Amino acid sequence: MHRLFLHSSSPVLLLLAKEFVSEYRNRYACSVILAFSVITVTSISISLANSALSEETESVLLWIIIFFSAMAGLGRVYSTEKDNNTLSTLRIYCCPQAIVFSKIVFNTVLLLGIACLTVLLFAAFFTLRVKDWVLFTVTIWLGVSGMAVVSTLMASLAAEARGTHALFTVINFPLLMPLLLTVTDLTTRSLQGVPADFDQVCLLIGFDLMIAAVTILVVEWL
């Protein structure tokens, strides 16, 4: 599969192939996120001992788990480059936008996988019933992509610091808060079957577009 990409002339495709190949070789990020998601869902389920959850609680828990799994695994795209001193090679090879874009795509795919898995686990453990599938899917997609963009940029900042991991969560959380609040509200609506508030979907799209634009502008100087 990756041989196919390696013959491509586009730097973004090549970088993307590189991300997936290096992840495939040690499977660190995948396994950490997977373990995190499974452990949290099962521990919540054990401690609740089969008592039913309200839709609000379910959506809040779902997003908390997705957020913290993201924090556990997404920071790695830059910290490994830093540890191996490979970032400067990448910078010689192509423009910073291509680097950050490939990492964002990789993180989005990873996070989307984890979101799907967490939803499945929720369906198994907490009898999650989605009444509005369109809204639910759109919300997950918009939330996950926004989260991936912010956390990729923040990973590149945190990679420069001491105590990378703790700092990564601390700087991500407040920036993602507007997104998380909107997304939990929309997920609750989709679970309850209440019609979506169009303003909130617009807010989410606006937030995603704006952080993407800022990232593309700002990454020039990193």
Place this chain on the structure above:
Amino acid sequence: MLIILGALLLAVNYAVFYLLPPMEGLGYLSRIAVLHIPVAWVSVLGFAVSAFWALRYLRKNNRLYDIKSAVAATLGLGFCIAATVSGAIFARLAWGSFWNWDPRQTSITILLLTYYAYYGLRLAVEHEETKARVSAVYSVMAASTVPFLVFIMPRQQFSLHPSPVINQAGKIHMDIVFSIVLAGAICFCTLLFFYMSRLLVQKRIAGRKNAEQASPREEGVKI
């Protein structure tokens, strides 16, 4: 500068205690708005100024701009704390509890966390130039989420917060005396912000020069 600031402070204080009429529904509680609104405005201004100097730093790579950006963020955080405390006191007197997660209180908490994390980031990076670059990028990113927190999200939900100065309808319906006093207070706070940031920037430059004399190998401020 100090004389102007002092005169404005005295004038605003006099107006608040002797001229301001009690507001309908709130009574003399409206006095706290004369502190709360300007302070909240200046904290948002501080974050915007910080992002402005951060962008300048990223483009010109001049260490002075980094100092200015950091000072503006510090002052913004200080004013933000003042806005939170004055808001909480108002909430206690008007709504009965200091904290009840009104949409405005939620967003100000996130603002506080955002710029607290800015400090964490500055402290965690050791190399001077990396620190400046990293915190500049963070400041720009943080300032771009501020409009969502301050202007958009609180307006989507039901809030007990008295309607903001510039509300949805874009109309200002306030007593004329109150508007004038408020304008005076906003002028005072904005001037105070710029005066304090100038003092702090000078102080930091002086501190850096001293450090530079003590250890001449370190790179100094390029001005």
